[in-house]
Amino acid sequence: MTIYLNSKPSKSIRGASPLLDRTPSQFDPVTAGYAVVDGLEYLKNRLEWSGTKIANLLHLAPNTVNTWLKNGRVSIGSATLHPDIQAVIHLLAIHRSLEAMFENPAHQRAWLSTHHPELNAIPEKLMGESIDGLILVRHYLDYTRGRGA
Numbered sequence: 001m002t003i004y005l006n007s008k009p010s011k012s013i014r015g016a017s018p019l020l021d022r023t024p025s026q027f028d029p030v031t032a033g034y035a036v037v038d039g040l041e042y043l044k045n046r047l048e049w050s051g052t053k054i055a056n057l058l059h060l061a062p063n064t065v066n067t068w069l070k071n072g073r074v075s076i077g078s079a080t081l082h083p084d085i086q087a088v089i090h091l092l093a094i095h096r097s098l099e100a101m102f103e104n105p106a107h108q109r110a111w112l113s114t115h116h117p118e119l120n121a122i123p124e125k126l127m128g129e130s131i132d133g134l135i136l137v138r139h140y141l142d143y144t145r146g147r148g149a
Contacts, residue, residue: 029076036074036085039092044069046095046105047112057127057134058087087131090138094127097141116140 044054055065064084068074076085098108112124119126119140126133 027079029078030073033074033076034072036076036088036092037068037072039095040065040069040088043092043095046099047109048105054091057091057124058084059131059134060084060087083131087134090131090134091127094134094138094141097138097145100145101141 040054043049044051051066051069052062055062058065074085074088076082081089095108098111102108102111112127113122115122119136121133123137123140127137
């Protein structure tokens with residue numbers, strides 16, 4: 001018995017499936033810089049936060065974040081992300097989790113401003129204390145969502 005392997009790319013109903021494309025993607029720092037600001041703008045508008053509030057949660061100078069928002073882009077030099085950009089990604093991941101948990105932005109803000117016994121803190125306050133607090137809130141949300149709570 002002979003088995004022939006199909007060497008053609010997988011097809012979906014709409015054509016070739018980009019998810020099955022095995023070509024490696026190249027990191028584009030310019031595109032990444034625009035994407036980071038797009039995420040911050042969405043977060044800012046959705047939660048009705050100022051650039052200064054975002055800067056405080058990221059432990060950055062307000063001028064830095066407001067300049068990013070004004071220019072519509074963050075300068076990213078390479079695929080090895082600067083700690084400031086890593087902090088932004090943690091904040092965006094927190095927001096992603098809150099979006100998955102609560103459709104209403106008022107409920108997202110309430111979650112951030114309510115004391116959580118498991119954290120023994122208010123998430124927004126904890127995030128404002130240190131980068132470690134920001135990361136802890138992200139891990140807590142990842143854990144909470146993972147267990148179906």
